[in-house]
Amino acid sequence: MxxxxxxxxxxxxxxxxxxxxxxxxxxxxxxxxxxxxxxxxxxxxxxxxxxxxxKDKEAILRSLSEEGFALLSARLEKIDTPDPLARLREGGHAYLRFALAQPQYYKIMFELEDNRVDKEDEDSMAYRAFAFIRRCVTEGVAGGAVTDAVPEPLLSHVIWASVHGAASLALAGRLGMLPPEAHDSFFDALVEATLRGIRRDGGAG
Amino acid sequence: MxxxxxxxxxxxxxxxxxxxxxxxxxxxxxxxxxxxxxxxxxxxxxxxxxxxxxKDKEAILRSLSEEGFALLSARLEKIDTPDPLARLREGGHAYLRFALAQPQYYKIMFELEDNRVDKEDEDSMAYRAFAFIRRCVTEGVAGGAVTDAVPEPLLSHVIWASVHGAASLALAGRLGMLPPEAHDSFFDALVEATLRGIRRDGGAG
DNA sequence: CATACTGGTGAACACTGTTAAGTAAAAGGC
DNA sequence: GCCTTTTACTTAACAGTGTTCACCAGTATG
CATH class of the missing domain: 1.10.10 (Arc Repressor Mutant, subunit A)
Incomplete structure (x- = not known):
């Protein structure tokens, strides 16, 4: 038929x-x-x-949120820098560029009620974007560049939180104290501080 | 009269x-x-x-948002630990406790449209809460414990972003991959990583 | 005493998400 | 080809939302 x-x-x-x-x-x-x-x-x-x-309006927005995570993870997965820490650095900047370029997407990705990923929905796009961080961390730990004092997936969440925090502050207009031309330096400083925070040697180099 | x-x-x-x-x-x-x-x-x-x-509904919510920042800065200002880094550590945890205990306040503090603090409204409660971080950083830099490679107020924003990111992820339900009993460890790890990230010596201690 | 101002209101406008009931057309069974 | 059931869709309505406008009573002031 x-x-x-x-x-x-x-x-x-x-x-x-x-x-x-x-x-x-x-x-x-x-x-x-x-x-x-x-x-x-x-x-x-x-x-x-x-x-x-x-089902309702939120179902539409949830679909779009998922779409947003798909866009984000596509950008992240393009990065093929071999060194895990350098890859994290690039990923961080790509993440922030995405948030600033697609503020509407970014907002529903994180401001929607009931994102609660209770179950292991391991094929969700959010999970996929997060997996980028996890791969970097795992490789970094294996190579000795990243601390093993914090067990996974805690450390990956730490990285995510830092970068998300910067994006969230920027989109909430809470970077008003900084002149606009300083925003890039801020993002840079945040990524570098985050990397230093997870390095095994504390990052003197 | x-x-x-x-x-x-x-x-x-x-x-x-x-x-x-x-x-x-x-x-x-x-x-x-x-x-x-x-x-x-x-x-x-x-x-x-x-x-x-x-003027409108948003004016009411903005007032409540300001109230929220007042509550937060009151909590922060109670902390009188002399060492700036230790004070930052305590402040970070107080911040996270506040966000989790008062999620409604926290949300309007950061999800409200047009928070844009363009001008130097230095008597806003948000500014006052932020000043807690700035004092710690300034003292830390003066005492040699905190890096001076990143000029203020960039570094304070880095710290704020990290802690806010953790709070925001938690409230958005994006910590679902972590079992609830691991959340405290996560917050702990985040604060420690952030402190390591801003230490002058890279934080081998 | 008349006038102007103040604090407050009822009704209405133009929306919102969502549901219940109903309809026209297509599909399936004989 | 006819009859019934299912599918796709719509109209009308409910119960709300933020906000504005015209209006009214009471108070203060000239």
Whole structure:
């Protein structure tokens, strides 16, 4: 039966159209500008139709959040620097560039209620982005460059927290005390301090 | 004229009542549960009355945000450990305890739109909390324990970012990969790594 | 005493997310 | 080809949201 397939395809298409419309709304305007009615208007369907494809509005935003993590991990995985610490450095800067370039994505990735990844959803995109850090740390520990005093995955979380903190402060407008031209130096200093903090030798070099 | 004073006092009282009602709503329930109508109901006034005391809803939330920073800086300023690095360590833990104990406060302190502290509003409570870090850093640099390779206030922002990142990840539910009993170890590891990252000697001690 | 100002309100506007009930069309069974 | 069931979709409505405007009573001031 080709009909069932065609129907499934149409369904998937509409689902994608909804996500596309929502993404365009919240990337070009604001995160608060995404309303069910505006999405519906954009896809030229009734608002209630959306509920046939997504449980509620948050489900749409969660999808976009996942999309954001996919974009982020794609950027991270492009980095092929052999040395784990140097790779972490590049990864940190790539992370911050992403957050600043895609603030709307970044916000829903971390400000959404109930991200709670209780279970081992190891194929989530967030997990995948995090895996970049974990690989660097594991290699770094194996090579002796990174401290083994803090067991994994604690150390990877420490790195993530530092970089996320910088991104979060910047997006929250809490870097106002720093002149804009100093932001890059700040990001640089943060990445370097973080690396020093996890080095085995304390990072005199 | 006593009448003008009495009127001013009544005005101030109502302003406080509004803030009290809003705080109780968003502390006991949720940040999203704070609505103008529910505040009005609590203070037994019409919703429109609130607009005679606050420009809009965000003005109320900004006041509460400021209140949150006041609570935080009060906690920090209690710490009187002489050694700057040890004081930073204690401050970091106090900061994290505050964020976990008052998640609603913490969220509006950093998730509110337009916190942009462009100008030198040096008497804001956020500035005051930040000054705690700056004092530690300045003393630390003077005493030789803290690196002088990164000029202030960059280094203080680095510290703030790290600790805020940990708090933010925790509140966003992004620590789900860690078992709950490991969270304290994580916070500990983060504070220690941050301190190592800013030490002059790289922190072999 | 008339005027102007103050504090407060009810009704309304233009939204929001979401649900229940209903409809037109396509698919499946005979 | 007809009948029934399922699918896709919509209209109307509910219960809220922030905010504004026109209005009104009471107080202070000329």
């Amino acid at each position: 080709g009909t069932a397939e065609r129907r499934a395809r149409a369904k998937e298409n509409l689902r994608r159209a909804i996500l596309d419309a929502a993404r365009e709304l919240f990337v070009t305007e604001d995160f608060k500008a995404v309303s069910m009615r505006r999405i519906a208007e954009k896809i030229e369907y009734s608002p209630t139709t959306i509920y046939l494809h997504f | 006593g009448t003008a004073e009495r009127r001013a006092r009544a005005k101030e009282n109502l302003r406080r009542a509004i803030l009290d009602a809003a705080r109780e709503l968003f502390v006991t329930e949720d940040f999203k549960a704070v609505s103008m109508r529910r505040i009005a109901e609590k203070i037994e006034y019409s919703p429109t009355t609130i607009y005679l005391h606050f």
